[in-house]
Structures are given as structure tokens and as C-alpha cells.
Amino acid sequence: MTPLDLLTVWLERQADPQAVAWLAERRAAVRAEPDARTLTIALGLVPRKIGKAALDLTAEDVSAADRARRGWRPQGLTADQTARIMLLLEAGGADDFPALIKRVLTTSDLAEQIAVYRGLPLYPGQAALAPVAAEGVRSAVRAVFEAVAHGNPFPAEQFTEAAWNQMVLKALFVESTLAPIIGLDDRWNPELARMLRDYAAERTAAGRPVSPELWRGVAQSDGIA
Known part of the structure; x- marks a missing residue:
């Protein structure tokens, strides 16, 4: 099954039939005319029509997600996120999905x-979406940043080393965590180690705590220097 097939099954088994019917109509409209106006209107109506309940996923659902798209982690999705x-x-x-x-x-x-x-991680034209993901990483809103950085295989697969390093450093800067970042162990690098040491030195000089996760990264990067 494709990711879209799985999302459809998961939502249909717990959503109201009328909500499912509404979404089917909106999906057909967007598929027929994939422009910003049609899509934006549909996205805006989703919470009212579909609701915001957590998606009820089983262990088999999670396994099926990884089979459909390696590294995809749907845990924590809500009904409105799924429909969107x-x-x-x-x-x-x-014609130009990234621009859309x-x-x-x-x-x-x-x-x-x-x-x-x-x-x-589910959209077509993955490489072309790297600038879109980078905008999310630059967000001042932690929840938006973590939507890109946590449980998402996209950054490890598509970010340049510079973009990757900035994302890891920002996770520490906004007091997020590193553990949920997919591919972290594979993408440690000497430049990231230098950045982390500088960041730790600045925090220490200011009398502020340093996350223990930072030192794990320094050690990993030193090992490949």
C-alpha cells in the first residue's frame, strides 16, 4: 500500500462517514485542480469537518508505514493532520508542487x-522540497521546527551538510532534543563537532547548562575526523 492508501484506511476507520465523504469530495477537487486556492480552502475547513482526535495506530500500522516509505513515522498524527x-x-x-x-x-x-x-517525506519530488524544509527549520516556533526535525527522515536524506548542522545546533538552541532526529548517528561530522564545542563554550561562559546530548555528538564527530 502507498502512504496515501494507508492514511486513507487509518482515517476512514475512525472518522464519521459524513466527514469521510466530505474529504473524498475535497480530495477529488484538489486532484482535478491542484491550485493554491482550491487547496487552501480545503485545508482550512479540515478541523471543522474532520476533527482533531489523535490517530489510533497499531504496531502493525507503524510497521506498514515503514514498509510503504522507509523511515516514515506516523506516530502522533491527528485526524486533521492526516486529512491535510x-x-x-x-x-x-x-506543475510546480514545491511552489504550490x-x-x-x-x-x-x-x-x-x-x-x-x-x-x-511523502511528497513527490523530494530533492526540490529541501528549501521548503529549510524554511521550517528556520521557524521561531518550536513545534514547527520539530515537525521537520523530529521523527522525519527528510532532513537526513535531503539536507546539505551545512543545513543539517544548522538544524542540529538549532535543536539545542531552542532547547529541543536530539534523540528524535532520524539519521543523527550517520551524519555527525567534524564541522558539526566544532560548532557544538563553540556553542558549549558560549553556554558555559554565560553560566548556562549544556545538554548532555551535545557531548555525544562531539564524541561521534571526533571519531570520524
């Missing part, structure tokens, strides 16, 4: 932004 990702996948046939995503993000609220970024 489904709509975005239906818009994947747009950027337009959607310019007018989206916080919840919509989180859904867009959580769907990153």
Missing part, C-alpha cells in the same frame, strides 16, 4: 504548517 497531508498528496500532480507548497505556507496557520512539514 492527504489533500497535499492529491495536489502532487501540480510555498504558497500554501504563506497563508497557513500554525496547525496547517505543522501538517505540511509532517508530510514532507
Whole structure:
């Protein structure tokens, strides 16, 4: 099954039939006319029509997700996030999908932004979406940053070393955690070790605590220097 197939099954087994019917109509409309206006209107109506309940996933669901897309971790998805990702996948046939995503993000609220970024590993044209993901990493909102950085295989697969290093450093800067970052052990590098040491020195000089996770990264990077 494709990721879209799985999302459909998961949502349909717990959503109200009327909500499912509404979403099917909106999906067809977006698929037929994948433009910013059609997509934005549908995305905005989702919470009212679908609700915000947590998606009820089983261990088999999680395994099926990894089989459909290696590294995809759907744990924690809500019904509205699921429906929004489904709509975005239906818009994947747009002439310039990355540009469409950027337009959607310019007018989206916080919840919509989180859904867009959580769907990153599922969209077509992965390499072309790296600038979109980088915008999410630059967000001042921790929840948006973590939608890209945590439980998401996209950064490890698509970010340059510089972009990757900035993401890891920012996780510490915003007092997030490193453990949920997929691919962390594979992408430690000497330049990241230098950045982490500098960051630790600045924190120590200011009398502020340093996350123990930082030293794990320094040790890993030193081992490959």
C-alpha cells in the first residue's frame, strides 16, 4: 500500500462517514485542480469537518508505514493532520508542487504548517522540497521546527551538510532534543563537532547548562575526523 492508501484506511476507520465523504469530495477537487486556492480552502475547513482526535495506530500500522516509505513515522498524527497531508498528496500532480507548497505556507496557520512539514517525506519530488524544509527549520516556533526535525527522515536524506548542522545546533538552541532526529548517528561530522564545542563554550561562559546530548555528538564527530 502507498502512504496515501494507508492514511486513507487509518482515517476512514475512525472518522464519521459524513466527514469521510466530505474529504473524498475535497480530495477529488484538489486532484482535478491542484491550485493554491482550491487547496487552501480545503485545508482550512479540515478541523471543522474532520476533527482533531489523535490517530489510533497499531504496531502493525507503524510497521506498514515503514514498509510503504522507509523511515516514515506516523506516530502522533491527528485526524486533521492526516486529512491535510492527504489533500497535499492529491495536489502532487501540480506543475510546480514545491511552489504550490510555498504558497500554501504563506497563508497557513500554525496547525496547517505543522501538517505540511509532517508530510514532507511523502511528497513527490523530494530533492526540490529541501528549501521548503529549510524554511521550517528556520521557524521561531518550536513545534514547527520539530515537525521537520523530529521523527522525519527528510532532513537526513535531503539536507546539505551545512543545513543539517544548522538544524542540529538549532535543536539545542531552542532547547529541543536530539534523540528524535532520524539519521543523527550517520551524519555527525567534524564541522558539526566544532560548532557544538563553540556553542558549549558560549553556554558555559554565560553560566548556562549544556545538554548532555551535545557531548555525544562531539564524541561521534571526533571519531570520524
